[in-house]
Amino acid sequence: MFYRELLEELEVLKKQSNYRELKVIKENYTFDFSSNDYLNLNLDKKFKKNFTDDLDYNKISFGSCGSRLLGGNHEEIRGFEQEIDEIFLKKSLVFGSGYDANTTVIETFYSKGDIIFTDRYNHASIYDGLINSGVKIVRYKHLDYIDLEKKLKKYRSSHKRSLIITESIYSMDGDIVDLDEVVSLKHRYDSQLYLDEAHSYGVLSYGLAYTKSLVGEIDFIMLGLGKGGSSNGGILILDEIARSYILNKGRKFIYTTAPSPIQTSWNRYVFKNIPSLEHKRKKLNLLKELFYRKLKEKNIETLSTEQIISIIIGDNKKCVEISSALRASGYLVYPIKEPTVPKGTARIRLTLTADMEIDKVERFIEKLSHELHKKT
DSSP: OHHHHHHHHHHHHHHTTOOOOOOOOOSOOSEETTOOOTTOGGGOHHHHHHHHHTOOTTTOOSOOOSBTTTTTOOHHHHHHHHHHHHHHSSEEEEESOHHHHHHHHHHHHOOTTOEEEEETTOOHHHHHHHHHHTOEEEEEOTTOHHHHHHHHHHHGGGSSSEEEEEESBOTTTOOBOOHHHHHHHHHHTTOEEEEEOTTTTBTTBTOHHHHTTOGGGOSEEEEESSSTTSSOOEEEEEOHHHHHHHHHHOHHHHTSBOOOHHHHHHHHHHHHHGGGGHHHHHHHHHHHHHHHHHHHHTTOOOOOOSSEEEEEEEOHHHHHHHHHHHHHTTEEOOEEOTTTSOTTOEEEEEEOOTTOOHHHHHHHHHHHHHHHHOOO
């Protein structure tokens, strides 16, 4: 009965063109439009060689062998945090994943009697933290600050602690927060502010808050290392008291094996070199300008503005068919469907990376236009 019920649910997903499975990428693609490695560091042979040439394999460990409160708090990770502290002029805490960093803050500092205002399109890790914390959850319309203020006015005064959560660049819509406005609302309504910088780290130097000199105005900043950082893990930027509190109360920090020294060494190397990667950011911006201009010329609509470009198709089946046709033509493109995005907004999600060749990008847009406008 147990497995039969599961099988029936999976069959429904297949009929809805919403079934997922793991596939190994074996083909050689002209472009990988699914990668979040926005600065293309994973394929930068010179950048990687400079890192490996400086590694002392006799000294560095490959496994952390414990949680950070036991044997896993190795010198490499502490050295990394000290370098982060110097850049941000606040304290930092390195996690094995951005997912854990997000949920830890919410679950550790907020509980029943508190209220959290969250953008409707915030990441699943944020919503997991919200559900686990027991707080009053108030969702506001995506990047709608009038709606956010309306809800702050209505609910804030009747709760003890208040937190506003937003991302900087949104991973499914490819748009960006008005951080000055959210900071202003935070102060007006006596709230804390959490900023998830997973898709802006590297792309916007050390992130949007750093670029806009607003680090001191934000209580919690999470730098995700798995996108522009070409790695995995997460960094929390926070107050010293809040850091100490997590060390004592943050369950996912306390009971999780620490990131490995060799992985931390790579993260540290990327972080140190963020300022020297300006040439990659400039090229990415040029590609972005070109891409949006060509989309407009081809009458392809998008609400995106950043290096993530979302083309909403709506219908699951059609979205799958278009992405399959693009892959068959040598472009690694995937359909994004619910529950990742709201029902009825299935889309082609494209990501730009710094070393893409302009002429090949133009040819892709021609192919994309053909598939989108093809009569069914």
